[in-house]
Amino acid sequence: MVVDTEQARLRALAERFDVATQEADGASRHDLAAAGIRDADLVIACTSRDEVNLVAGMFARLEAPGATTVIRTSNVEYVDLWRSGQLDVDFVVCSELETANAISRIIGVPAARQTDVFAEGQVQIVEFEVQEGASRDVVDLPLRQASAPRDSKVAAIIRGAETLLPGGDDVIRPGDRIVVIGSPQAAKSWGALLSPGEAVVRDVVIFGAGRVGTAIARALVEQGIGVRVVEASRAQAVRLAEALPEARVYNATGFDPDFLERERIGKAQAAVFAMRDDAKNLYAASLAEVHGVPFTIGIAHEPVSVQAFDHAGIDVSVNPRAVTAEEIIRFAHDPRTKQIALLEGSRYEVLDVTTRDTSRYVGSKFRDMPIHGALIGAIVRNGTAIFPHGEDVLEAGDRVIVFTESADAARVVEAL
Amino acid sequence: MLLKYLGLTALFPTALALWYHEPVWPFLVAGAIASGVGLLLERMTTGAATRVGVREGFLVVSATMLLTAAFASLPYLFEGGDQLGSPIDAYLEGMSGFSTTGASVVTDYDALPRSLAMWRQFTQWLGGMGIIVLAIAVLPRLRVGGRQMMESELPGPEIAGLPERIRETARTLWTLYVALTALCAVSLASLGWLGIDDGMTEYEALAHAFSTVPTGGFSTKADSMESFSPETQWIVALFMLLGGVNFMLLYRAVVRRRPRLFVRDEEFRIYLVLALVASVALTIQIWGYGLASGEEVVLDGVFQAISVITTTGYATEDFALWPVLPLLTLFALMFVGGSAGSTTGSIKVVRHVLLGKVLRRELDQTVSPELVMPIRLNGSPVDERTLRAIAAFILLYVGFWVLGAAAIGIDSAIVGVDLGTLDVLAVSGSALGNGGPGFGITGPMASFAPLGDVSKVTMILLMWVGRLEIVPVVVLLTRSYWRL
Numbered sequence: 001m002v003v004d005t006e007q008a009r010l011r012a013l014a015e016r017f018d019v020a021t022q023e024a025d026g027a028s029r030h031d032l033a034a035a036g037i038r039d040a041d042l043v044i045a046c047t048s049r050d051e052v053n054l055v056a057g058m059f060a061r062l063e064a065p066g067a068t069t070v071i072r073t074s075n076v077e078y079v080d081l082w083r084s085g086q087l088d089v090d091f092v093v094c095s096e097l098e099t100a101n102a103i104s105r106i107i108g109v110p111a112a113r114q115t116d117v118f119a120e121g122q123v124q125i126v127e128f129e130v131q132e133g134a135s136r137d138v139v140d141l142p143l144r145q146a147s148a149p150r151d152s153k154v155a156a157i158i159r160g161a162e163t164l165l166p167g168g169d170d171v172i173r174p175g176d177r178i179v180v181i182g183s184p185q186a187a188k189s190w191g192a193l194l195s196p197g198e199a200v201v202r203d204v205v206i207f208g209a210g211r212v213g214t215a216i217a218r219a220l221v222e223q224g225i226g227v228r229v230v231e232a233s234r235a236q237a238v239r240l241a242e243a244l245p246e247a248r249v250y251n252a253t254g255f256d257p258d259f260l261e262r263e264r265i266g267k268a269q270a271a272v273f274a275m276r277d278d279a280k281n282l283y284a285a286s287l288a289e290v291h292g293v294p295f296t297i298g299i300a301h302e303p304v305s306v307q308a309f310d311h312a313g314i315d316v317s318v319n320p321r322a323v324t325a326e327e328i329i330r331f332a333h334d335p336r337t338k339q340i341a342l343l344e345g346s347r348y349e350v351l352d353v354t355t356r357d358t359s360r361y362v363g364s365k366f367r368d369m370p371i372h373g374a375l376i377g378a379i380v381r382n383g384t385a386i387f388p389h390g391e392d393v394l395e396a397g398d399r400v401i402v403f404t405e406s407a408d409a410a411r412v413v414e415a416l
Numbered sequence: 417m418l419l420k421y422l423g424l425t426a427l428f429p430t431a432l433a434l435w436y437h438e439p440v441w442p443f444l445v446a447g448a449i450a451s452g453v454g455l456l457l458e459r460m461t462t463g464a465a466t467r468v469g470v471r472e473g474f475l476v477v478s479a480t481m482l483l484t485a486a487f488a489s490l491p492y493l494f495e496g497g498d499q500l501g502s503p504i505d506a507y508l509e510g511m512s513g514f515s516t517t518g519a520s521v522v523t524d525y526d527a528l529p530r531s532l533a534m535w536r537q538f539t540q541w542l543g544g545m546g547i548i549v550l551a552i553a554v555l556p557r558l559r560v561g562g563r564q565m566m567e568s569e570l571p572g573p574e575i576a577g578l579p580e581r582i583r584e585t586a587r588t589l590w591t592l593y594v595a596l597t598a599l600c601a602v603s604l605a606s607l608g609w610l611g612i613d614d615g616m617t618e619y620e621a622l623a624h625a626f627s628t629v630p631t632g633g634f635s636t637k638a639d640s641m642e643s644f645s646p647e648t649q650w651i652v653a654l655f656m657l658l659g660g661v662n663f664m665l666l667y668r669a670v671v672r673r674r675p676r677l678f679v680r681d682e683e684f685r686i687y688l689v690l691a692l693v694a695s696v697a698l699t700i701q702i703w704g705y706g707l708a709s710g711e712e713v714v715l716d717g718v719f720q721a722i723s724v725i726t727t728t729g730y731a732t733e734d735f736a737l738w739p740v741l742p743l744l745t746l747f748a749l750m751f752v753g754g755s756a757g758s759t760t761g762s763i764k765v766v767r768h769v770l771l772g773k774v775l776r777r778e779l780d781q782t783v784s785p786e787l788v789m790p791i792r793l794n795g796s797p798v799d800e801r802t803l804r805a806i807a808a809f810i811l812l813y814v815g816f817w818v819l820g821a822a823a824i825g826i827d828s829a830i831v832g833v834d835l836g837t838l839d840v841l842a843v844s845g846s847a848l849g850n851g852g853p854g855f856g857i858t859g860p861m862a863s864f865a866p867l868g869d870v871s872k873v874t875m876i877l878l879m880w881v882g883r884l885e886i887v888p889v890v891v892l893l894t895r896s897y898w899r900l
Binding site for chain 2 (some may be wrong): 230231234237238241242245248249250251252259262263
């Protein structure tokens, strides 16, 4: 059931997806009750206005005490409020924060296109782009012989439109994208193998000091990464400079070649384009690449921009809405599913699923497990992550971190 | 009005005069005049229901300072004899006392009645009390020279009848001030009791505590601190150093037992570092020139550095006789001053710190014009207007110093007083910074008596303007101030 105040939007939604809709005000207790909130298992308040979401979350708690409530916010303060236990909802998703974390993870691992962490940070999944100069230890030879970093597993090789769930005979080639599941340490080692020469990131330039840009700057500074921020609005530049003494802030546009040259923006190891306007991000990124920035990350506010960014050669595109949606979707899954991550748009999913006693795979060795469009990258047993080898045995109650195509996700969860 | 109560303060030296069987009438008459004028002014102003706001504050502050100095000079006028009897000399001594400057025209200290000598010390102590209120409540409200930094702690637009919170703060800080003075007096007196320093009688202990804690610098002796024992000098140095600390900080850190505030406070840290560096530099110079021997090398270095940096003006050694290098060192220290919110004069450490940061930013922005760099003090950003006010203050300060030096220089040439280049500059800088002694014939062991009258009036003006941090007085000279 989707509730919105605009009839037109609801109609468009109902035409595309199989959902029930109701024209109502989410901030009205009466409207929510009329929409049948009492029977809901999960209430998601994700309007563009934080205050409406907060109020809707509170009414949901009153009207449907049993339901899980999730609210979206763009204000980090509300997240802090929730973390300190002052906000009675089950989960608060902040798109700015999620986006910032996604980007800081990508920058932390060289060559990564996308990364996500599972099991409280013990397991990291990374999608890499395999470049020409990648180490011969892992590329152009069968995986069986490759000397891959410990505690990691190649979950998929994506070659054009084709996706391989690799066995020992498969080969990684330059130009491929691969999905690796492993420990954070292993993820870093993979990054070093696949793009040698890209050392630890020390200097990142962020264009745009709006809410997203500020959150990214903060996340990077917390990681100890040196941050420079370029912001066209003087007031916003001053605000960020006052709030974040560690960042070097410029009051300039990203489109001034003289400025880019004078401040040696090209010497930065990465640049993030977090301005409000996708077109500006695209142009500024192209300009930065001309000036020699080796790694560009663009914020694509519109889903369609992701393709344009990819086409234009921006290394990574992040859509804050997609990131937020991913967080929210976690709750729509089977209760056994703790977390999911979406890769390549939403073509692939990585799921964190707890195995049932009745699963037919319980008790079997990983070596003997058939590959049916899914691959287990790691298991979490008693809170500790294990990266299984052929001889290890799956036990009931293990949480498995499994890679699969989205289309197969339901079937995979069912089997476990 | 303040004067009304100030009249009562004359009772203290009166009692002292009774004790020492010296004439009582100068103090009683002075007190009566002050109270009378105070009451009269009050009677005159109660009719007019004008609100005393920030605008009137400039005038009130400037006039009050002139009137209190006049009150302080009355006993000198009545009983000062040859040394202090002339109106200009008496007024200079009064202004020097209330502005805690410590510049004196007295030459023969033994000829002064003990009660009058104590009155000199006492005016400095009273001046210190006034300055604390000036520094924490009045000047920030008038936005003088970037003082509004402290404004967040002191809300409310009214100057007259200080709001309750400020009155409370002032009372607390006064208690601290009195306690510090008592501690200083007892420490000094116990040296006398223990026989460590025979010269330190109870009278001397109190007299010097009165001029040490407010970083004043008056002494009852012609040779300042030289005749006292090294132990005394060390203790005085310590209390001078304490007197140069922001009283608000001292209160929070010591009375409220949060000593970590000391570590966190940028101004305090730099103040200590400066005092230390100056002490070391001066010690090396004294040692290098062989100006003292043994323990005195270090003692003189430390004492003199602290004395000048806190604008106290005591001396353990007649530095007027020193060679040029240590003199220049002292000269430079004259422009440092202690912390804001203390009784010290001069530019003050925090303004130097912020100006330094502004200069650094200017250089950085020369390379990268787009760079946005908020200036921070103790981690929080400082308003750009504050920074501008500080730059303006320092420029005004330098301007007044140079003008003062010019006036004194010209007058000395006409009257025929033997002042060198450095001496003229030092007299002006010392008066403006409320330091006290100058160099040459106006050194710490000498007095300002030989100067011409124009020079003395200039000094009075400089002390007045310097103590009020220039801006309130200068504002009165602008046309826009008087526009309705």
